Amino acid sequence: MEEKIIIDLKNISLSFGEEQILKDLNLYIRDKEFLTLLGPSGCGKTTTLRIIAGFLEPDSGEVIFENKNMNGVPPHKRHVNTIFQRYALFPHLNVYENVAFGLRVKKMPEKEIKTKVNDMLALVNLKGFEKRNVNSLSGGQQQRVAIARALANEPSVLLLDEPLGALDLKLRKDMQAELKSIQERLGITFIYVTHDQEEALSMSDTIVVMDSGVIQQIGTPQDIYNEPKNAFVADFIGESNILDGIMRRDLFVEFSGHRFKCLDSGFEKDELVDVVVRPEDVEVVPAEQGMLKGTVTSITFKGVHFEIIVDIKDYKWMIQSTDYQEVDSEIGLLITPDDIHIMKKSVYSGVFGDYSSFSEEFDELSDVNEEVED
Amino acid sequence: MKLPSKIYTFLIFLFLYAPIIVMIVFSFNSTNSTGLMAGFSLRWYAVLFSNKNIMQALYNTLILAVASALIATVIGTAAAVGIDKWKKNLFRSSVMGVTNIPMMTPEIVTGVSMMLLFVFMGRVIGRQGILGFGTILIAHVTFNLPYVILSVLPKLRQTDPHLAEAAQDLGCTPLRSFFKAVLPSISPGIVTGMIMAFTLSLDDFIISYFTTGPGFQTLPIAIFSMTKKRVKPDMYALSTLIFVSILVLLILTNVAQARGENKKKKNI
C-alpha cells in the first residue's frame, strides 16, 4: 500500500452542549485504503465522518486534507462525497437525474454528463433504470443509485455512513463484496462507518475501533482480532473470554488457578492483567487431560460448531467445538501459548463479565437500539 | 353501501345542496322573484355583466387573492423552513401558539382587532380613511399565513433531513442546495398552502368587511351590500357562475391527481 496520507485529523474535540462527543482524536488516513470506523452507537464515529465531510466543525483541532487545512471549508468545496444512512436520494428526480446532479452543479457539458452517468450506472449494475422514479426502487437499488451519484463526482475520498444498515442480511453480504470490489477497481479511499464488526473485519484494510469519543485501537482486521488492546476491543470484536490474570514473569501468566505459558512479555513481575482467550481456540479434552477442568452448563448447536458454556471456578467460559458434550459432564480444556493474549488493565477491565447471562436475543435487541443512532 | 346509509347520505347532500340548487334554478327566472319560477331566461346574466360595480369588485377580489396568496406563500414557506430547524423550546412553542391565533379566534374578532390597529395607526400618522387596499391586503396575508405554514411544515418533517446535505456534498452552496433539493420535495405542501390561501382570500367576507374602506370593494362585500336590500336574481346568476367555475376547477384538479396516481402506478 502507498504511504501517502490523504486525510489527517489532529487533536479533534467536539461537544454538543454538555456532552463531549469527541475527545482529542488523532487519526490519519492513507490514500486508497479502505478504512472503517467501528464502534457502538454514540461512540463518535458518525460525528468523525461528518467532520471530514464538513457538515460539522470541530471545537478544536485540525482537519488536514492533502496537506491543506480544511477547517471552515464548507462541504461543497471539499473533494469528498458521502453515502448517507438512508441514501438521501432526491425524490423529485429520476435515477439518471440523481446521478447527474453533482455534474450539473459543476456545469459539465451535457454529452459528458451522459457518458459519465451511463458509466456510473454500469458500474453499479443499474443500466436500464435511468428513467425510473427513485421511490419505486428497492432498498438495494436505491443504495446503488446513492453510490453512483457520489462516485460520479470523482471524489478522492468516499465517506459511507452505515450504508448497508437498512438492507437485509443476504443483500448486505452481496453489497459488502460489491463495495469492496468497486473500491479496489476505482482505487479511491473509502471511509466506512459501521457498528457491525463482521462487516468491518471482512471489508477493511484498516479498522479504527472507537468508544465514548476516544479511539481504542487502530490496526488491520487481523491485528484487531488477534491482538486487542483492551477489554473493550476484545469484547466488541468477536466472542472472547476475558479473565483476570497475573503476569508471574515474562512468558508466564496465571489465571483460573493455573499457570500458563504464553508469548507475551514486557510486563512487570506479578502485574495484574486481562487475559483474552477466543472460544474457537480452546481444545476440548477429557477432564483428566485438561489444563483446566469445568462442568458443561449448556450446549447449543450452531451449524458449523457447538457453542458450549463451561463453568470453571465460577467463570462461565464460552467454547466453540465440533464435538457434542453432555450437559453436567466434566470436561477439560487445553490452551496453547498461541491462544492466550495478554492485555494491560484499562478502564474497561471487569466491565464485560462472563457468559452466564449470554443470550443471542440480547444481542439482537441491542442491535435494534443502535439503528436509531444519531 | 346499505339502503339506510344511502338514504341518509342522500338527505345530507340534499340539505347541503338545497340552497345551491334553488340559486341555480332561480338564476334563470324570467321575473325578479326568488320564490316563484315564472319562466326560463338569461336576462339576469345580462344584467350581471352590465353591472360595472360587480365587475370591478370581481377584479378587485382576484387581484387581492393572488397578491395575498403569493405574499403569504413566500413569507410562510420561509417561516416554515426556519421553524422546522428550531429546537423544541419555549420560543418555538410560543411562535406556533401565535401562528394558531388567527385560526382559533373568531373571524369577527380578528377583523375588529385589525381594524382597531389600522384606525389607531391612521390616527398616529394623521390620516383619516386609512382603510383600503393596503389594509385589506395585510389582513388577508395575516389570515393566510398560518395555513401556508401548517401545510409546509409537515412536508418538511417528511423530507429526509440529509437531502440538503447531500446536495451540498455534491457541490451546491447551502442556498442553492435549498432550491435544488429541499424546495422541490416540499413543493406539494407549498402549492396546497397557496391554493388554500387563494380560496380563503377569495371567499372571505367578515375580516374584509372590517379592514377595507369604501374605495376597495371585494365581491363578498358587494354581495353583502346588495343583500341588504331585496335581492334580485342577478346575485344568483353571479353565484351560479362562481359555483360552476369552482366545480370545473375541482374536477380538473381531481382528474389531474388521478392521472398522476395512475402514472405513478405504471412506473412501479
Add this chain to the structure above:
Amino acid sequence: MNKKTSLGNRLVASPYLLWSVLFIVAPMFFVIYYSFTNSAGAFTFENITELAKYTDTFLRSIWFGVLATIICLVLAYPIAYIIAQTSSNAQRTLVALVMLPMWMNFLIRTYSWMAILQDTGIINTFLNKIGIGTIRMINTPGAVILGMVYNFLPFMILPLYSVMAKLDKSVIEAAQDLGGNRLDVVRKVILPLSMPGIASGLTMVFVPSVSTFYISQKLGGGSFDLIGDVIERQFQQSYNYNLGASISLVLMVLILFSMAFLTKFTTEGEGMVI
C-alpha cells in the same frame, strides 16, 4: 447544528416573526387597550360595566351556538362514518362534494335559505298548493340555528371523516374478534379513537356559530340579536369602538374558556386534527 445555519434559520423566519408581532399580537393588544379606554383615550371600566346590558345576547349566542354544534355532531358523525367506509375513489368524490358548498360565498348560501324558508318561499308555496297553508319558518330561532348548522356542517364532517379514514381496519376487526357486537365496537373502539376529530369538529363549529352576525340578521329577521350583531353595530353603525372592543374581548375569553373545557373533556391531552 453549526452556528452559521442556525442563524440562517432564524433569519428566514424573521419576516414572519415581524409580521406576526405587528399584525397578530399587536391587534390583540389594541382590543385590550380599547376595552379599557374611552373615546378620549382615558382609562375606564365603563365599557366593561356596560356589558351587563348584553347579558341576554351573550346567553342567547352561547345557547344557539351549543345547539347548532350538537346538531352538527349528530348529523355529521354517521355521514363521516359512511364516507370512510366507501372505496377510495368514492371517498375522494364525496369529500369534494362536502367541501364544494364551502367554496360558495356564505352570504349567498344564507340568502338562498331565505328564499326557501320565507312566507312566500319555495316550501310555503308548495305547502299552500297542497292545502296545508303557510307555516312560519323565517325569523324564528329555528331558522337561525338551521343557518348555522347549514353553514358549518362541513367543518364537523371533515375532521370526523379524516380520523375515521385513518382508523386501522384491523383494530375494528380485533374488537369483533374479541367478541364485541356492532354497538360495542362503535362505543368502545370507534368513538374513543375519533375523539380528536370530535374535539376539533366541535371547536370548528362552535367558534363561528357563537360569533356569527350575518345569519341571525337574515334568517332571524333582526329579532334574535347575537354577539356578532352587537359587535358589528358598534364598529359599522354607532362607531363606539371602545364598547365594541370590550364585547370582542369578552367573546374571545369566552371562547378560550369553552375550548379549554372541550380539550379537557374530549381529548385528555391528545392533539386535535384539522
